Amino acid sequence: MPTLPSDSVCSLAPVFAVQPDQLEAFKRLGEAMLERTRNEPGCLYYGFCYDGATARCREGYRDAQALLAHLDNVG
Template sequence: MFDHDTCCTLVPYFEVQPDQLAAFQALGPRFVERTRSEPGCRHYAFSYSGHTAHCREGYDDADAVLAHLKNVGDLLGEALKIARIVRLEVHAPAAELDKLRAPMASLNPQFFELAEGGIRRAGQG
């Protein structure tokens, strides 16, 4: 069975200050633990390549993204003291993107509108 797709994916890349990589990596489990309680989060994890960190994030819809950003706002503030976002993509259907454009503007994301015809299975992120 297929559902109407409202899935939102965030694709942030952080450039971590060279002497702060261990401190940034220590924030990862704190982000994950805080996010674990969010019912609208489908997947969330960090990965690293040298001093570049990526957070793989998927949410049910724009409301879940906004709830997440509120939930981890203080941790993101800590992270941005030792790293900078070098790229942030937001992938979602047009109606969900419209809900995110203004609230996420300060993070300077690039918005990608989901093309029609994809597959979204019920209950999967």
């Protein structure tokens, strides 16, 4: 059986149930988070999508160190 290449990518896919009256505020927060994340060298992808009042974030980082740097950046 062939050996697979090493993969250190860390990905997250959090789902948020947003109160309908807070949806616009959440979207503004999501845009701010996207802006802060844009300059992280270890971030491979980061974005939100919405289905009504359900928000999904898809994010990926080069490795665990990059994920921890992201958490420090947006914390």
